Amino acid sequence: MTDDTLFHPDIETLSDQDLAALQARKWPRQRDYLAAASVFYDRKLGAALRRELTLDDLQDLPLTDKEELRASQEADYPYGDYIACPPEKVVRIHRTSGTTGRALILANSAADAAIIAQQGARGMWASGLRPTDRVVHCLNYQMWTGGVTDHLTLEATGATVLPYGTGGTGRLIEVIRDLGITAISCTPSYPALLEKIIRDEFGLKPRDLGLRLALFGGEAGLDNPAFRKGMEDTWGFGVRNANFGLSEVMSTMGSQCEHTTDLHFLSGDVVFPELLDPATGQRLKIEEGASGELVCTHLEKECQPLVRYRTRDVITVMGTGPCRCGRTSFRFRVTGRTDDMFNVRGVNVFPSAVQSVIAGAGDIASGHFRIVLSGPGPYDRIAIRAEAASHVAEQDWSGIARELEARIRHTVGASADVEMIPFESLPRTDGKTSVIERI
Numbered sequence: 324m325t326d327d328t329l330f331h332p333d334i335e336t337l338s339d340q341d342l343a344a345l346q347a348r349k350w351p352r353q354r355d356y357l358a359a360a361s362v363f364y365d366r367k368l369g370a371a372l373r374r375e376l377t378l379d380d381l382q383d384l385p386l387t388d389k390e391e392l393r394a395s396q397e398a399d400y401p402y403g404d405y406i407a408c409p410p411e412k413v414v415r416i417h418r419t420s421g422t423t424g425r426a427l428i429l430a431n432s433a434a435d436a437a438i439i440a441q442q443g444a445r446g447m448w449a450s451g452l453r454p455t456d457r458v459v460h461c462l463n464y465q466m467w468t469g470g471v472t473d474h475l476t477l478e479a480t481g482a483t484v485l486p487y488g489t490g491g492t493g494r495l496i497e498v499i500r501d502l503g504i505t506a507i508s509c510t511p512s513y514p515a516l517l518e519k520i521i522r523d524e525f526g527l528k529p530r531d532l533g534l535r536l537a538l539f540g541g542e543a544g545l546d547n548p549a550f551r552k553g554m555e556d557t558w559g560f561g562v563r564n565a566n567f568g569l570s571e572v573m574s575t576m577g578s579q580c581e582h583t584t585d586l587h588f589l590s591g592d593v594v595f596p597e598l599l600d601p602a603t604g605q606r607l608k609i610e611e612g613a614s615g616e617l618v619c620t621h622l623e624k625e626c627q628p629l630v631r632y633r634t635r636d637v638i639t640v641m642g643t644g645p646c647r648c649g650r651t652s653f654r655f656r657v658t659g660r661t662d663d664m665f666n667v668r669g670v671n672v673f674p675s676a677v678q679s680v681i682a683g684a685g686d687i688a689s690g691h692f693r694i695v696l697s698g699p700g701p702y703d704r705i706a707i708r709a710e711a712a713s714h715v716a717e718q719d720w721s722g723i724a725r726e727l728e729a730r731i732r733h734t735v736g737a738s739a740d741v742e743m744i745p746f747e748s749l750p751r752t753d754g755k756t757s758v759i760e761r762i
Contacts, residue, residue, distance in 0.1 A: 328649055330448035330480070331441075334592050335650045339643070342591050342652075349622040350378050350595070356407065357628055363395055363405030364630060378595055381620060381631055382606040388633045389571070393427055401428045408432055408625050417570060418466045429468060429570050432625045436475070438593055439574050443476020443566065445589050446578030449650065450563035451536050454481030458506035458538070459499060461513060464488045468570040469540070476566075476575060477508060477538075492520050499532050506536040508565070511545055514558065515691065516751030530559040540566035544675075544682035544690070546584045546656045553685040567657065569634055571627070572619045577655065585641040585654035595620040601637065601661060609653055614639040616661055635661045637673065663759070666701035667737040674758050676735045681709055684730060687723040688712055691749045693760045705731065705739040708760075713746040 329335045337345065357364045358372040365372070371384060395403030402410065415436055417429040431439065452458060458477055464470030464486065477484045485504065487495055496517065498504065514529070514537070521527045537560045544550050545564035554562050567577035567586050573594055577586035588596060598607040598615040607613045617634045637659040645651050659673025666672070674694055682690045689710040696702065709727060711720055720743035731739040 327453075330445040332649075335445070335449075335589070335652070337591075337651060339651075345592060346378060346595055346622060349592075353622050353624070353628065357630065360407035361405060361628065363403065364628075366404075367391075368630070378620075381595075382597065384631055386604075386618065386631045386633050387629055389427065392571070393425065396428055397425060400425075402430055402627070403428075405627055405629075406430060407628050413626060415471075417468045417472065419570065427571070430626050434625045436472075438623055439472060440475045440479040442573055442590050442593060443473060443568075443575040444479035446567075446575040447477055447480050447482075447538060447565055449578045449580045449587060449589065449648065450538055450565035451561055451581060452477065452480050452482050452506060452538065452565075456482040456505045456536065457485065457503060458482050458508055458536075459485040459487050459495065459504045461487050461489065461495065461507060461509040468574050469566075472570075472574050473508065473540075473566060482506070492516060493524055496521060496525060496532065499534070503533070505534060506538060506560075507534055508538040511539040511542050511554075511562075511564075512691075512751065514554065515689075518557070519747060519751060529557050532558075534558060534560045536561045536563070538563055538565035540564060540568075542678075544678045545579070546586075547679050547683040548584055549685060550679075550682035550690065551584060553690075569619075569636075572621070572629060572632060572634065576619075580646065580648040580650065582647040583641075583654060585656055587646065587648075587650050587654055588652045589650070591652060593621070593623045595622055597631070598638070598640070609640055609643070611640055611642055614658065633661075637661060665696060667705055668701070668703060670735075670737040672705060672735055672737050677705065677707070677731060677739075678758055680730050680734050681707075681727065684727060685712065687715060687726060689746055691751075692758060693749065694758055695760045695762060697762050705735070705737055707731075707739055707741045708744050708749075709741055710746055710749055711743050715746075717745075 354376055395405050412432045413430045414433045415431045419427040460474050462469040474486055518529055551562045563579045565578045566575040568575045573590050576590040577588050579586055597618040598609055598613055599618055600607055600615050607615050617636045617638050619632050620630050621628045636657050638655045639658045640653055640655050642654040659675050663674050664671050681688055681692050689712050692707055692709040695706040724741040724743045727741045728739045
């Protein structure tokens with residue numbers, strides 16, 4: 324049961340030592356299950372799974388990446404040989420976008436789906452959603468995990484959920500007002516589209532909708548206090564990065580609470596996290612200031628269990644002590660992705676780092692921009708097209724471009740060429756927005 328602060332108090336308040344003990348108790352059962360049921364890991368890890376392999380021993384095993392999973396499914400479509408349960412136990416299928424090669428098939432059993440829903444509810448609760456809320460869910464329901472799976476995590480909190488999906492933005496505004504919706508689940512770029520329609524078609528202000536909470540995910544920038552405050556001032560709702568996760572691992576593993584712009588890692592009872600040095604691949608201690616690639620191993624997963632899966636997310640640990648909300652899990656920020664990184668004169672640049680700078684420059688910029696990459700790189704400078712804030716006159720664009728270049732150089736460590744463009748000249752969408760244009 325829940326209380327008003329924590330969804331699973333027995334898990335969310337565990338000390339590091341007690342959590343490690345819980346993980347150590349769960350792992351042998353999962354290890355034995357993998358050894359008996361996963362053809363993929365029997366081939367990949369062999370005898371390692373059949374000995375007394377501990378969680379500490381995992382660091383000596385090879386990593387698993389998405390390309391391996393895709394190759395497995397290409398050879399044995401649709402699930403691949405890393406499925407570890409009979410196909411008839413699969414109750415739900417999702418697909419990735421499939422931008423390179425065939426889309427990855429994501430399958431869940433009923434047991435998996437129940438765990439995912441409870442983990443997601445834990446995160447949504449941490450971000451402030453309660454049974455008294457009516458929440459409209461505005462993510463794509465067409466095969467993407469963010470649709471129906473995240474819908475069910477919202478329901479698991481006890482909140483009333485409206486499955487709206489994407490498109491029909493004008494009608495959405497009417498629905499929010501008619502049904503007394505109190506919370507919205509969407510990407511952080513979507514409110515900008517809503518703002519334009521609220522103003523142009525309804526003659527209203529965002530605060531007129533009466534939303535008290537925004538549950539975001541899928542894009543960077545929400546760890547920037549200035550960006551978060553700017554949106555809260557405009558809308559009057561609480562802004563939360565509520566569902567950090569990966570479809571292959573767990574839809575929600577991290578969420579923000581009201582007391583911090585850092586993410587709580589909330590899934591330590593079902594996912595064992597490792598932090599790896601991107602340069603050496605060595606395991607790092609999860610302690611304040613540590614930064615590396617997040618690698619995940621399932622402690623409970625029936626259908627498509629993973630061992631040492633590369634998330635490609637580079638995270639920085641921001642704290643390990645108890646938070647004011649009462650949760651004791653480590654807190655982190657996503658500071659980049661190894662597959663999005665590009666090089667500028669020897670400096671590794673993550674688009675999320677640029678996004679954090681521009682999102683925090685609400686005094687001069689709208690927060691919407693594109694990084695323009697010409698050719699494969701490396702690059703001499705970061706080429707950026709950034710929208711000016713609505714109140715900035717065009718004659719001032721040159722000065723604010725130089726200001727943004729200075730802020731980017733100071734924070735990111737690489738030089739930039741910023742071209743200012745008019746407010747609302749970049750498209751606003753109700754889905755994920757890519758900040759990189761390749762020409």
